[in-house]
Amino acid sequence: MPAVLTDPRTVARAFRVVAVAEAVTWVLLLAGMFVKWVLRTSEVGVQLAGPVHGAVFVVYVAVTLLAWRVLRWSPGTAFLALLASIPPLCTVWFERWAQRTGRLPVGETAPTPAG
Numbered sequence: 001m002p003a004v005l006t007d008p009r010t011v012a013r014a015f016r017v018v019a020v021a022e023a024v025t026w027v028l029l030l031a032g033m034f035v036k037w038v039l040r041t042s043e044v045g046v047q048l049a050g051p052v053h054g055a056v057f058v059v060y061v062a063v064t065l066l067a068w069r070v071l072r073w074s075p076g077t078a079f080l081a082l083l084a085s086i087p088p089l090c091t092v093w094f095e096r097w098a099q100r101t102g103r104l105p106v107g108e109t110a111p112t113p114a115g
Helices: 008-039 044-070 075-083 090-100
Strands: none
Touching: 008 044, 008 090, 044 075, 075 090
């Protein structure tokens, strides 16, 4: 496995980016569904946002499984991360919770030598 995929800070940053992207694409898909089914004016939003959200969802699942291994999450934490991908915007909630509870080491820096 490439070293970049085993670095906890890199995996944590990737998880954070993908979690936000998953939430954003969810919102775009919901907006497209609103236009299609409520306003009944266009299907373009669903046609564009649907595949993008699907791809980002798959990447989120893959990065979650990688984070489970590299960040040594418990099975319960990994399950919660995967579950968070189902309701809209919950990936952002999970990401913030994981960061707050120390499960996601985003923002930690390596110590710098004095002198």
